[in-house]
Amino acid sequence: MATTAPVTPKVNYIGLPILEYRGGKSTLCAGCGHNAISERIVDAFYEMGVQPERIMKLSGIGCSSKTPAYFLSRSHSFNGVHGRMPAIATGAVLANHTMTALGLSGDGDTASIGTGQFVHLMRRNLPMIYIIENNGVYGLTKGQFSATADLGSTLKTGVVNDLPAIDTCALAIQLGATFVGRSFSGDKKQLLSMMKAAIAHKGTVLLDVISPCVTFNDHEGSTKSYKFMQGNVEPINEIGFVASFDEIEVDYDSGQTYEVEMHDGSSLRLRKLLENYDPTDKANAVRILMESELKNEILTGVFYINTEKPTFIDLLNLVDVPLGTQPESVTRPPSSALAALMDALK
Ligand SMILES: Cc1ncc(C[n+]2csc(CCOP(=O)(O)OP(=O)(O)O)c2C)c(N)n1
Numbered sequence: 001m002a003t004t005a006p007v008t009p010k011v012n013y014i015g016l017p018i019l020e021y022r023g024g025k026s027t028l029c030a031g032c033g034h035n036a037i038s039e040r041i042v043d044a045f046y047e048m049g050v051q052p053e054r055i056m057k058l059s060g061i062g063c064s065s066k067t068p069a070y071f072l073s074r075s076h077s078f079n080g081v082h083g084r085m086p087a088i089a090t091g092a093v094l095a096n097h098t099m100t101a102l103g104l105s106g107d108g109d110t111a112s113i114g115t116g117q118f119v120h121l122m123r124r125n126l127p128m129i130y131i132i133e134n135n136g137v138y139g140l141t142k143g144q145f146s147a148t149a150d151l152g153s154t155l156k157t158g159v160v161n162d163l164p165a166i167d168t169c170a171l172a173i174q175l176g177a178t179f180v181g182r183s184f185s186g187d188k189k190q191l192l193s194m195m196k197a198a199i200a201h202k203g204t205v206l207l208d209v210i211s212p213c214v215t216f217n218d219h220e221g222s223t224k225s226y227k228f229m230q231g232n233v234e235p236i237n238e239i240g241f242v243a244s245f246d247e248i249e250v251d252y253d254s255g256q257t258y259e260v261e262m263h264d265g266s267s268l269r270l271r272k273l274l275e276n277y278d279p280t281d282k283a284n285a286v287r288i289l290m291e292s293e294l295k296n297e298i299l300t301g302v303f304y305i306n307t308e309k310p311t312f313i314d315l316l317n318l319v320d321v322p323l324g325t326q327p328e329s330v331t332r333p334p335s336s337a338l339a340a341l342m343d344a345l346k
């Protein structure tokens with residue numbers, strides 16, 4: 001009888017098969033955009049060869065915030081309270097800034113209940129990746145409008161949204177985030193390249209990913225539906241990413257391409273689709289987003305990148321050895337230290 005040779009699974013740069021980056025089976029609705037984003041997260045961390053135990057997943061509440069259960073099951077995870085993921089992430093990153101922090105949030109979690117936390121996170125440039133799975137509704141609580149729903153869009157019931165949307169990308173750029181982009185859950189190639197570049201960036205990454213809610217917001221009249229996204233998206237750049245460990249010579253026309261060297265030696269190549277677009281020009285990035293709103297266009301791509309700005313860790317001048325791994329004898333001064341301090345204040 002013929003025997004078949006055992007199949008050796010393909011492994012990544014650190015010798016792990018993709019299986020080691022997966023998570024539990026999704027309980028979200030079939031076709032939910034959030035599931036596609038989870039798949040890209042698995043692909044990006046696998047392709048970048050990040051040790052899963054060196055990743056922390058942080059989230060709030062919502063269908064989007066449930067997704068960390070569906071990827072990276074070998075990583076650390078903290079599912080927090082609605083809208084409070086930024087505070088949890090700040091504490092966790094300050095305790096151990098040598099890990100990669102990945103925050104998952106929804107448009108409700110971020111732009112409604114969590115707005116206060118979100119804006120302060122963006123202005124600190126805390127090194128983390130913050131993904132908003134943006135469907136324009138509160139999916140988990142059955143589809144009410146969120147603050148990212150576009151003016152004039154409708155619910156299935158016909159109710160019209162008469163409030164303007166918050167553009168989380170424009171807000172994040174203005175506040176101080178250092179890598180800001182928008183993508184669509186259905187655009188595998190763009191989203192994967194953007195996520196890989198996000199992993200290489202040192203600072204706050206804000207990725208707003210339009211992610212249709214097939215159950216409550218995929219009808220005619222919704223600007224977050226698959227149909228609307230297929231007809232109204234304008235990419236501003238074509239994203240190419242070359243990881244530091246697979247540097248290969250690529251021929252490209254430098255006049256047409258903006259190249260950014262990332263902190264880990266990788267390179268991000270943004271082929272300009274919008275004439276002369278410079279992703280390091282902060283004011284211009286906000287301007288094109290405001291103009292696109294007036295034209296009812298959804299721009300995607302990397303809008304803004306700044307690899308020079310100090311992170312929150314730099315600003316606080318934290319010691320290199322993570323605080324969370326230091327013994328109590330170092331992190332907890334003795335009572336005599338408190339007494340001396342009090343004496344000094346007399
Ligand atoms: C303090 C608090 N207020 C309200 C809720 C109810 N609630 C749960 S999820 C949610 C909205 C989730 O929307 P979003 O963040 O957009 O996630 P999605 O489900 O759309 O992915 C709300 C209002 C809650 N869980 N906690």
Ligand code: SF4
Nearest residue numbers: 029032063139213214
């Ligand atoms: S209700 Fe909407 S957001 Fe929630 S899992 Fe279903 S499709 Fe996704």
Ligand SMILES: [Mg+2]
Nearest residue numbers: 106107137139
């Ligand atoms: Mg939502």
